[in-house]
Every structure is written in C-alpha cells, then in structure tokens.
Amino acid sequence: MSKGVNTIRLAGIVRESIVDGPGFRFAVFCQGCPHNCPECHNQATHDFNGGKDVAVERLLEEIEKNPLLAGVTFTGGEPFCQPEGFHSLAKGVKERGLDIVTFTGYTYEHLMKIAEKKESIALLLDDTDLLIDGPYIKAEKDLTLPFRGSRNQRLIDMNATRKEGKVVLAEQYD
Numbered sequence: 001m002s003k004g005v006n007t008i009r010l011a012g013i014v015r016e017s018i019v020d021g022p023g024f025r026f027a028v029f030c031q032g033c034p035h036n037c038p039e040c041h042n043q044a045t046h047d048f049n050g051g052k053d054v055a056v057e058r059l060l061e062e063i064e065k066n067p068l069l070a071g072v073t074f075t076g077g078e079p080f081c082q083p084e085g086f087h088s089l090a091k092g093v094k095e096r097g098l099d100i101v102t103f104t105g106y107t108y109e110h111l112m113k114i115a116e117k118k119e120s121i122a123l124l125l126d127d128t129d130l131l132i133d134g135p136y137i138k139a140e141k142d143l144t145l146p147f148r149g150s151r152n153q154r155l156i157d158m159n160a161t162r163k164e165g166k167v168v169l170a171e172q173y174d
Contacts, residue, residue: 007053008085011045011077015066021101021130021147022173023070026063028089030077035105037136041149045077056085060092071099071129080104080111083120090127099129101147108133108156108167130170131156146173 014020014027021027029042031051044050063072072093079086079102090100102124104111108131115122125131132147133154140150147155160168 005084005088006056008056008059008082008089009048009051010054011042011051013059013062015062017073019147020073020075020103021071021132024066024068025071025073025101026066026069027073027075028059028086029075030079030082030086032081033076033078033105034081035078035135037105037138039138040136042076048081051077056088056092059089060096063093063098064096069098071101073101073103074128075103078105080106080114080121080124083118083124087120087123087127090124094127100127101130101132102128103132105135106133108154108161125158126162128158131158 008028009031011029011031013029017025017027029045031045032048033046036046040046063069074086093100111121111125115125133156134152137150137152140152142151143149145151155170155173157168157170
C-alpha cells in the first residue's frame with residue numbers, strides 16, 4: 001500500500017534511538033505490514049488503516065533539529081510497502097549526509113525480484129546503507145543480537161553488496 005512520494009503513513013517516530021541501528025539515530029516507524037509475524041514487538045504497526053499521514057518535508061525538518069544524528073532508520077511496519085515516500089525521505093536524508101538503515105520482513109532476494117518490476121523498490125534498496133532483512137521468527141529469537149530479534153535476520157552491508165554483486169553481511173555488528 002503506497003501513499004505517494006510526499007507523505008508516509010506513520011505509526012510514530014523516535015527522535016533519539018541507539019537500538020535501531022549503529023550510532024545515534026532518528027527512527028521512522030511506518031504503519032502497515034503484511035507479514036504479521038507471530039509475537040512481533042510492533043504489532044500495532046500492522047494495520048494499514050492505522051497511524052497517520054505525515055509529510056516527508058515535516059520529517060526532514062524534525063531530523064534536521066538534531067545535529068548529533070549518525071543516520072535515520074526506516075522500520076515499521078514494512079517500509080517497502082511505501083517505497084515512494086521512503087525513497088523521497090531517503091533523498092533528503094542523504095542530502096544531509098546521514099546514513100540509512102532499513103528494516104524489512106522480506107528477504108533481500110525477494111525484494112530484488114520485486115525490484116525488477118517496481119522501480120520504487122529498487123530505488124529504496126539503492127538508498128539503503130544497512131538492510132536488516134527477514135521476518136521475525138519466534139523459534140529463532142535471540143535478544144543478544146544487535147539491531148534484530150531473531151537469528152534468521154541478516155544485517156546486509158548494501159554498499160558492499162552493490163559493489164560485489166552478491167550479498168555481503170555487515171559482520172562488524174556480530
């Protein structure tokens with residue numbers, strides 16, 4: 001369910017986070033998720049009709065208020081259900097010299113298949129510096145892992161992945 005390029009359907013934001021990626025981060029929690037992972041810690045973000053529409057420019061204004069940020073995290077919900085709005089936000093984030101972490105319940109391989117037919121998915125993947133992929137799986141739960149809840153989820157260094165032409169894990173966080 002895409003909202004468009006100028007707005008994102010949000011569940012909320014966290015202005016200062018140290019758990020949603022490396023460094024001091026601004027976390028954007030989108031509203032709407034098709035995965036419905038059992039015991040997801042963000043179940044309130046699943047309903048596509050919940051949350052509220054927020055202008056991308058308004059989010060960029062909030063991000064600009066904190067000069068200590070290392071980057072911005074797109075999480076949810078499922079950011080790849082709103083790729084146009086998140087790509088628009090990512091362009092502004094990158095213009096400010098910040099990195100982007102994107103959480104997704106999809107695997108990278110699945111997103112790449114979709115990206116062949118949907119340019120906005122490819123653009124959001126291109127915007128991402130660190131991709132945390134895969135659904136939360138209760139049987140794989142491990143609270144000692146950085147930035148993720150289950151062992152099946154990968155931390156993919158997207159810059160190295162694009163350069164190498166194959167998945168490169170961000171091993172510095174393991």
